[in-house]
Amino acid sequence: MTARSFAIYGKGGSGKSTIAAALSSAFADLGLRVLHIGCDPKADSSRPLLRRGRVRSVMGEAMTTRLLDASSVLVRGVKGITCVEAGGPEPGVGCAGRGISRTFELLAELGVSLASYDVVVYDVLGDVVCGGFAVPMREGHARYVAVTVSGTGMSLFAANNILRAVRRFHRNGVRLAGLIGNYHTGEAFRDRVPRFAAATGTSVLVEIPFDPQVQKAEERRATILDWRPQGATARAVRRLASRLLDLDDPPPPKPLEAEAFERFLARPRKRRRTAR
Amino acid sequence: MTARSGSFWDYLGRLAAGLAAEGCGCGAVLPDVDGGLLFALRDAAGRRHVARLRPSGGENRERGPSFERGTAPPAMIRRLRRAFLRFAARNPHPLLDHRGQDIGEILLRRGGELPEIWREELVPGTTRWSSFVLEELVPQSGALYATFRDGERRVRLRLTDREDPRLAGAERVLPVGNLALSLVEDDRTPPVRPADQVERFLAYLVARTTGPRTRIRGDGATSPSVTSYGGEVELNPFLPEGRQGASGMAAALSSRRGSRLKVVVFGDASCRQTFPPLRRLPLFDSWSCFPVGTAPEPGGWVAYDFSERDVIGGAERRLERLLRALRRRDPAVRIALVQTCVSRLIGDDVRGVLRKVLDDDAFVVLDPDFQAKDWAVDALVWPWVLRAFRRPVRQRRNLVNLVGLGGRGAPWAAELAGLLRDCGIGVNARLFPSFREEELERFDAAPLTVASRCSIVRSAFAGVDRTAGPSRWVTLDPPFGIEGTRRWVEGVVREIGGGPLRGAARDRLERACRARRRDLAPIRAALRGASIALVAQSRFSAWIFDPAEIFGIRILDLLTELGLEVEIFLHRDVPPPRELVRAVEGRGDVTFRTFDEAGALREALAASRSRLLLTSIRRNTPALALGKIPVFVQTFEPGLDGAVRSARRLAAGARFRFLERYGRYMRR
Ligand SMILES: Nc1ncnc2c1ncn2[C@@H]1O[C@H](COP(=O)(O)OP(=O)(O)OP(=O)(O)O)[C@@H](O)[C@H]1O
Ligand SMILES: [Mg+2]
Numbered sequence: 001m002t003a004r005s006f007a008i009y010g011k012g013g014s015g016k017s018t019i020a021a022a023l024s025s026a027f028a029d030l031g032l033r034v035l036h037i038g039c040d041p042k043a044d045s046s047r048p049l050l051r052r053g054r055v056r057s058v059m060g061e062a063m064t065t066r067l068l069d070a071s072s073v074l075v076r077g078v079k080g081i082t083c084v085e086a087g088g089p090e091p092g093v094g095c096a097g098r099g100i101s102r103t104f105e106l107l108a109e110l111g112v113s114l115a116s117y118d119v120v121v122y123d124v125l126g127d128v129v130c131g132g133f134a135v136p137m138r139e140g141h142a143r144y145v146a147v148t149v150s151g152t153g154m155s156l157f158a159a160n161n162i163l164r165a166v167r168r169f170h171r172n173g174v175r176l177a178g179l180i181g182n183y184h185t186g187e188a189f190r191d192r193v194p195r196f197a198a199a200t201g202t203s204v205l206v207e208i209p210f211d212p213q214v215q216k217a218e219e220r221r222a223t224i225l226d227w228r229p230q231g232a233t234a235r236a237v238r239r240l241a242s243r244l245l246d247l248d249d250p251p252p253p254k255p256l257e258a259e260a261f262e263r264f265l266a267r268p269r270k271r272r273r274t275a276r
Numbered sequence: 277m278t279a280r281s282g283s284f285w286d287y288l289g290r291l292a293a294g295l296a297a298e299g300c301g302c303g304a305v306l307p308d309v310d311g312g313l314l315f316a317l318r319d320a321a322g323r324r325h326v327a328r329l330r331p332s333g334g335e336n337r338e339r340g341p342s343f344e345r346g347t348a349p350p351a352m353i354r355r356l357r358r359a360f361l362r363f364a365a366r367n368p369h370p371l372l373d374h375r376g377q378d379i380g381e382i383l384l385r386r387g388g389e390l391p392e393i394w395r396e397e398l399v400p401g402t403t404r405w406s407s408f409v410l411e412e413l414v415p416q417s418g419a420l421y422a423t424f425r426d427g428e429r430r431v432r433l434r435l436t437d438r439e440d441p442r443l444a445g446a447e448r449v450l451p452v453g454n455l456a457l458s459l460v461e462d463d464r465t466p467p468v469r470p471a472d473q474v475e476r477f478l479a480y481l482v483a484r485t486t487g488p489r490t491r492i493r494g495d496g497a498t499s500p501s502v503t504s505y506g507g508e509v510e511l512n513p514f515l516p517e518g519r520q521g522a523s524g525m526a527a528a529l530s531s532r533r534g535s536r537l538k539v540v541v542f543g544d545a546s547c548r549q550t551f552p553p554l555r556r557l558p559l560f561d562s563w564s565c566f567p568v569g570t571a572p573e574p575g576g577w578v579a580y581d582f583s584e585r586d587v588i589g590g591a592e593r594r595l596e597r598l599l600r601a602l603r604r605r606d607p608a609v610r611i612a613l614v615q616t617c618v619s620r621l622i623g624d625d626v627r628g629v630l631r632k633v634l635d636d637d638a639f640v641v642l643d644p645d646f647q648a649k650d651w652a653v654d655a656l657v658w659p660w661v662l663r664a665f666r667r668p669v670r671q672r673r674n675l676v677n678l679v680g681l682g683g684r685g686a687p688w689a690a691e692l693a694g695l696l697r698d699c700g701i702g703v704n705a706r707l708f709p710s711f712r713e714e715e716l717e718r719f720d721a722a723p724l725t726v727a728s729r730c731s732i733v734r735s736a737f738a739g740v741d742r743t744a745g746p747s748r749w750v751t752l753d754p755p756f757g758i759e760g761t762r763r764w765v766e767g768v769v770r771e772i773g774g775g776p777l778r779g780a781a782r783d784r785l786e787r788a789c790r791a792r793r794r795d796l797a798p799i800r801a802a803l804r805g806a807s808i809a810l811v812a813q814s815r816f817s818a819w820i821f822d823p824a825e826i827f828g829i830r831i832l833d834l835l836t837e838l839g840l841e842v843e844i845f846l847h848r849d850v851p852p853p854r855e856l857v858r859a860v861e862g863r864g865d866v867t868f869r870t871f872d873e874a875g876a877l878r879e880a881l882a883a884s885r886s887r888l889l890l891t892s893i894r895r896n897t898p899a900l901a902l903g904k905i906p907v908f909v910q911t912f913e914p915g916l917d918g919a920v921r922s923a924r925r926l927a928a929g930a931r932f933r934f935l936e937r938y939g940r941y942m943r944r
Contacts, residue, residue: 063585089588089590093590095588096588099588
């Protein structure tokens with residue numbers, strides 16, 4: 001059986017890494033063999049999955065040695081989760097996008113076989129800024145794409161762009177899993193998320209409220225799932241995990257055209273008055 | 277005693293003396309390249325023999341020292357064997373041992389430590405062979421580079437795997453088991469005495485310290501290149517060899533000794549933007565856009581071939597290293613850095629890096645846009661080249677600079693200079709498509725600069741502020757053909773202020789032209805009745821009639837001067853170029869016809885008696901299929917001798933009957 005693979009995209013700071021790490025942990029709790037791949041030059045995705053130390057990023061290694069071997073870039077984290085970080089250049093130099101695509105080539109060259117995992121989770125940097133960051137989708141690595149949104153105009157704008165990329169790669173077998181509403185920056189625009197899902201022909205997989213424990217977990221280098229296993233956020237992540245495992249063949253998304261998107265944002269929101 | 281504490285050369289000297297003292301008649305002992313030892317012997321009767329101690333490693337391991345006798349009497353060898361064993365027991369030397377037989381693979385890491393096995397034997401600064409001292413030992417790109425130096429003489433050897441692709445072009449290769457030694461640089465003057473044969477020593481050493489199955493492997497880093505092209509090629513440590521070998525402009529991209537200008541192509545070595553300035557390719561090369569001849573011209577091109585690492589992580593650091601290396605080599609280096617698509621995509625701060633290493637006036641960054649036209653780089657680089665090297669100098673009368681006729685090494689350079697000398701004019705500097713810096717430094721000494729009238733020169737020097745320099749800039753038709761050359765010389769004389777050419781100078785020029793016409797006569801006779809087709813299929817192919825587009829050649833005048841008749845095929849929609857109408861008027865040797873579609877042209881060409889066809893397409897299959905011999909603009913050389921040479925080429929083409937019969941099979 002080939003692994004089920006999920007990529008988490010979304011606007012910068014919308015909680016992708018937080019959720020991706022928790023998700024990996026939730027999958028591991030289900031007894032699945034998990035590969036967690038951080039596709040961000042920051043290489044911070046697997047931090048909560050490791051008790052100590054860091055994953056040596058693939059690009060970091062590739063830049064400094066020519067003899068790369070799988071054991072130096074694959075690290076075992078909590079619950080037996082295997083972690084990889086793509087890494088990339090320092091901010092402001094080089095081409096991070098190429099770094100991401102090179103990582104995937106290297107992993108293949110190193111013989112890292114996805115077939116030996118049950119699920120693969122990709123945590124991808126911010127928006128799809130260039131072709132390099134679309135590689136998890138383009139090359140058919142991730143079958144399902146989930147997009148984190150907070151409901152703010154800009155987070156939906158980013159999501160809409162990601163939906164375009166997903167639609168483009170639908171022909172390659174990429175499917176949109178749905179939206180993850182993550183409201184840590186406030187719930188003021190929460191109602192927009194289901195409306196946006198409806199407008200673009202997708203659904204909201206799960207909604208996560210602001211949870212002060214998330215930061216605490218972060219400081220302890222743990223996922224929220226392992227820090228507060230019984231909290232609402234942990235339950236939400238587990239719900240997300242099971243919904244993702246149940247996905248079959250969702251239809252291609254219908255991202256909004258520029259004008260339609262502007263109209264969507266301009267439409268008055270329902271419970272606005274009551275919220276004040 | 278270790279190799280470190282004494283040279284093996286000295287040791288072998290002592291060994292020979294020791295053997296001689298034991299009555300073995302041994303004059304010298306030399307290492308053999310397979311790890312054996314050679315003994316120069318002389319018997320009682322004074323006859324010379326050579327005995328050889330087989331390498332006892334590998335297959336021979338168990339057999340102990342065994343000698344090949346050669347012509348020497350057996351008793352002599354027995355004595356030698358005993359004496360040798362005694363000496364070796366009393367004076368052990370690590371290089372008499374066989375070690376490392378079991379080593380399967382030697383891993384060379386760039387910048388890493390040297391393989392353990394040679395830690396003792398190869399010590400830079402200490403290890404010697406006779407008067408050569410090991411200067412440097414660097415692992416790079418799966419090879420180990422060893423440099424030996426004796427005063428001014430340098431020998432650089434490379435140890436690689438025997439299958440290494442770099443050995444394909446190498447001249448001298450010594451196989452050592454699975455490994456191979458090749459000469460990368462060599463300053464020794466042949467014949468090379470054994471005392472100077474460092475490769476012999478190194479091969480012996482490698483054979484004694486590795487096994488027959490030992491392989492060598494690197495970590496894939498870049499390495500110095502050894503590609504050579506027209507001689508004088510300097511090592512370019514910044515271009516991986518594979519790439520250099522792969523691209524046809526390998527040599528053009530490697531930097532040549534002696535040029536202070538380095539053009540750093542920052543990005544992919546095969547970027548098309550790097551092609552246009554590389555015009556020092558052979559005369560008939562398809563990439564050459566200019567008739568520069570095959571003479572090597574100073575270049576100084578350093579291709580900075582991007583690796584994946586550079587693209588992802590940025591190339592600033594490596595660029596800085598390159599610049600520092602170039603600067604170390606020559607503190608007065610001038611750098612023209614050509615940006616490429618990739619370098620601009622990753623957005624490295626090249627100006628910042630350049631400024632860090634060089635003074636502001638020592639570099640220029642050339643930023644042709646992504647869709648740069650062929651001459652965009654030229655237009656950027658040449659004005660700067662002139663600026664970068666020009667020095668204030670006193671002007672001297674009767675000197676002239678020539679722009680657009682190649683450098684000092686062009687085949688016609690000496691002749692043109694001679695013709696001008698006869699008129700009392702000296703050539704001061706030559707520029708484009710090549711140059712010498714020392715000539716550019718004195719560029720302003722000439723009151724006159726004569727540029728060739730053609731668009732490539734015009735575009736390349738469009739940015740030169742011609743009025744600012746003290747040298748007056750004029751444009752003349754370049755000297756193609758005998759008439760053309762005469763007119764050109766007269767033009768130069770006129771422009772320099774000598775008025776029309778008169779007296780003895782004029783006679784000399786006339787005599788020279790007459791002599792060449794005499795040389796031309798038999799070739800013209802051979803060409804009698806032969807004709808060449810010129811085709812303009814569309815408005816865009818009418819350029820062949822435009823001298824500006826073909827290096828200033830007035831093609832119709834030139835062809836008829838060289839003895840050819842000309843048939844012109846012009847598409848009905850192409851307005852006959854003015855130049856053409858003027859040239860054709862009232863001339864029996866030029867015929868002129870129009871056609872309206874490709875089929876008609878093919879028929880007309882098939883029916884025509886022109887055996888030659890002027891074209892710019894390398895494999896002009898339709899023309900070949902019709903049995904036509906393609907002639908390229910590059911066939912024509914400037915100067916009087918050049919005219920004769922061009923005519924010879926045309927005559928050879930016209931004689932060539934092969935295509936007439938078999939051309940139609942070359943359709944694909
Ligand atoms: N539900 C939540 N409740 C509280 N804080 C949250 C929640 N989700 C995310 N955060 C906090 O938001 C910040 C950004 O989250 P995270 O790093 O996961 O975002 P990201 O999308 O991966 O960002 P980037 O695009 O920079 O990689 C973190 O400090 C995280 O702790
Ligand atoms: Mg993140």
